[in-house]
Amino acid sequence: MRKQFAILKEDLMDKKWLLMGLGVLIGLLGCYVLYMLNTMDFSQMQAYIDSLPDSVKALLGGQLDVTNPYSLFNAYFFSFLWLYCGIFLVYMASSLVSQEVENNTIDLVLSKPVSREKYLTGKILFLYVFTACLMGLIVALVAAGMGASNVFIEEGLHWERLGAVFLTSTLHLGTSAMTAVFFSTVFLSTKKTIAASIITMFLMFFTGGSYGTASAAGSNPLQYASTWFYYNPAQYFGTGNFGSFAGDVAVLICVNVGLIIASLFVFRKRDIPV
């Protein structure tokens, strides 16, 4: 593992300010949303929701309980994490290997006694550490904001919900990053990898995300193939329902592992172009 850690360390050194900047920025955005919730009149919002047509209520059904600050915070913040962090992570993961090929730096590394598997696992390890640290920073700032929020104190501070969001978000963002790593081993080109990864990400969102599944009234069989179907912070964080948590985590872990194996398989067969 020494060589993987050497690769991980150098990548982390390169991206440390980016990690801290992004983590603090998104965390502070979460704190701002928490602050907004403190000033909201929940009874008026409930009256507004009640006035909506039944079809619109059905679309929001189960996703938005406006009397509950956890649910509302999730709708405003955690539901959009894939936009805040996901696209950035996909961009970073896409360029991690292919940019080394394009800049010819990979030749310097792979001409040393480092196997392709070790090189790629070093990069993958970095992506998970980066994602976990990013989510850690965001969750820590959100936790601090929740601890200082009267609305959440009155509702009760459920740290286990935040822990569940941390774990599933890290795994879910990990699947997006691993998809990008897989495409980068296929294309060895940053532009093609970013395009393929972003398209895949949006396809997954529309087939398995809450909007996709709600609009298809749960009858869409493609939803099971989407990682969004197994990412349910609305349940764990919004309502404290952990019924699907273990299953979701297991599926997300399997998807991550599958993508890692596929990436390693493709990468070991590839010619490294000049």
Place this chain on the structure above:
Amino acid sequence: MNEPIAIQTSNLTKYYGKNRGIENLNLEVQKGEIFGFLGPNGAGKTTTIRLLLDLIRKTSGEATIFGYDTQKDSQKIREQTAYIPGELGFYKDWTGRRTLQYLFKLYNHAVKWTVAEELAQTFKLNLDKKVRELSKGNKQKIGAILALAPDVDLLILDEPTSGLDPLVKNEFYKALSQKHAESGCTIFLSSHVLQEVEKVAHHVSIIRQGFLVEVADLSQLKRLALKHVEVLLASPADGKVLKEKLPKQLTKNFTVEGSRASLLANREDLTSLLSLLQELGFRDLNISDSTLEDIFLEYYDVKANGKAFGDKKAPTSTPNSRKAKRRWLK
């Protein structure tokens, strides 16, 4: 590791789709020698090197380094190998020091940092400058340190002096010769400049359009080296006189246009040529190194459209090709 042969390839072939990289390459490099691998751009030098380092995968054939298969045992090989790529890429925001320390850490054995520092001093390189602030020559110096600092048995250098000024080139070859003398390592040196390789190499092989066309030792190599002579004669009429008086072997590539004449001459013929020019009188004279293409045209009857040895298919050498025919010796 007790094998007397450092690098051996047998019918090594690489195709990129339908495009030929190299074909049926048979090469043998003895342990402890400096082996020049010559060829014009696009001849297949880099393909061969990348196959040896397992950066690309062969289509067919075999290749071993110190008896190890280059694909199956590539990590064992790379533990004993230092490499400078032809297209040297760097992490642009890193300093030279960080780059070297990171890459040296990837060896299983420790690389003495004092050696790297000494080399940096020799090459007058500031290791604390970011790579993006360095000139191409200075970047190439980092590559030179990458190859020369580790204690390894094999150096594979792909056009290591491209972009270096003549003074630094000399420093580099001096350091390379010193490294070879001290460690007895094998050096596989690729270049497209014959005159550079002949300064240090014990043997050379010449590759063209994916085929090996020649393997020669140092004395044979020196005979291969041609000089391109351009002369401005006193009058146009002297061109005809010069052509008549020229030794037969020099008339083949002799051209005259007005009072300007040019020809390719072997080093051994230079003395007689200069005497002749002195006798005739001339206004200006320029003698420069010839290119590999000139050598191919002179010795291998290469046509403009490319095929070696007339219209026949280019020959493939065998491991015994050092004894193979050398048309230019006849």
